[in-house]
Amino acid sequence: MTQQTTSLAQMQTSAVAPPKNDAPMSLLTGSGFEQLQRVAKALAGSTLVPVQYRAFAETKEYGRVTGHVPNPAGLPNCVVALNMALRMGADPLMVMQNLYVIEGRPSWSSQFIIAMLNSCGRFSPLRFDLSEPGKSEELTYSATFWKDGKKVTEQRKAKIKHQTCTAWVIEKETGDRLNGPTISMQMAIDEGWLTKNGSKWLTMPEVMLRYRAASMLGRLYAPELLMGLQSREEVEDFIDATADGAGTYSVDVNDLRNKEPEAPSIIEEDGESVDTETGEIVTDSAENATETADPATETTETATSEPADTDGLAFE
Template sequence: MSQTTTLETLQTQAVAPRQRDKAPVAMSFFNMDGFELMQRIAKAFSQADLVPKQYQDNLPNCMIALDMAQRMGANPLMVMQNLYIVHGTPGWSSKFLIATVNTCGRFSSMRYEWKGEPGSSDYGCRAWAIEKSTGERLDGIWVTWKMVNDEGWAAKNGSKWKTMPDQMFIYRAAAFWQRAYAPDLGMGLQTAEELQDVIDAKRDADGSFTVDLDVLRRQQEVTDKAPGAGQQALEHEPGEVIDTVSGEITKSAQRQPADQQPDTGTDELNLE
């Protein structure tokens, strides 16, 4: 006695082997299936209210964040919440890098050692952790008030070094430690706090230093998205003067007409 085979059964049997043979698709910029998958996931994130504004309705930013999360083995939303754009450059929040070190499994939880008296030039801290594979204690470099003042980190308007110095010591010491012993965890990026403090100056052949004024202008035009900073930078006006050492903007004594103002891309600094 023959058994009746329905059309639905035949269709299922024909499709099932192909589904079993198909390998899982991983997100990637470099193959069609992976790229399409990344686009679909990025579109979902871009429509979410939980992601920061720089990712909302911005598919390319979401795709980049997804790629970074995949390479780091981190949650995509956590990456988006802790990746900031400071002066046009991406940077991690310090607390995210500390958490990444603590959870990577290669080191003990990060600890901090202090020295000196509060307020003295040698007061500061360094980060340290134990490497689990060898049991060796890995010490970071000392970050002291002398370093802070020599680098000019505390000289800027609104600097957190003035209001929460101990927290900034911890963040800076942790960032130095991470770049020394686990640079792969941060993918070569600086922290958002470092990007706020540092202005890159290039040394010319004659020994002088120059700073790109476009970088300085962007510092006044972008919104400071680092944690704890809610004020939006003001746009640079023609009548304002930028102090390229401290980053402060002051009004000039006399405003020159726009057609008499020099149009230069760099500003000479004498750092000797």
């Protein structure tokens, strides 16, 4: 009797309360993708995430915010960042704060790379061998800036001191010391990193030496932790930055590559559109078919409801 009462209570509870959806977030299953989109939508509405993940982007004029426009790529970017966080086992907000998209390619901040190496458990804390400053050298480089509303390029001179930096860790499993590639100021000069417009190699060379040495070591000995991505500083050093009127630096990839502008993030053609909330593709063919069917139905009803005009017709 007790067993029957318990079974009846369970049946009533299951009939009233909907089953809990505890499907893990995933891009490969329907229920998991729904969960992923719900979290991504919540993050896209937050102001704590970087602008490329927000549902609305700021419009600026001379460094001041003048309004907001919809950002259709915000929700998809959140989905991609969440997927990366799941694969890495990291906090989604931490990934978003340290993931930079430059020229359509994601890259990590150097601080995040150092944090990943120190917290993975495979190595000892990251250390650097920084040499003493050597001889000074005077360099001539081109600087682009704005003056009286016009872009001006002038030749400038700077003095640098030659130094080298090597990042190293101790592998806990074997006890071996793993040395990364040696980064030098001469390498920065030869590769063109130091003379880039807005380069930090001129203002903080010791920090940039450490950052570059850490990212090189990480991609050499632990590429799975970084998912094969470069550091933000590495990506910026391989493209040209141009100063704008707001005092910041921007990159026009279309001018550098001499290519046509890229397509928008969401393409609408052939009557298809993407619902940014659900991620589903909505076609207008079914709606148009329904709309065209309604007038046909009304015409049929009108034709059948009115009596036929039989005047002047002879029937046998």
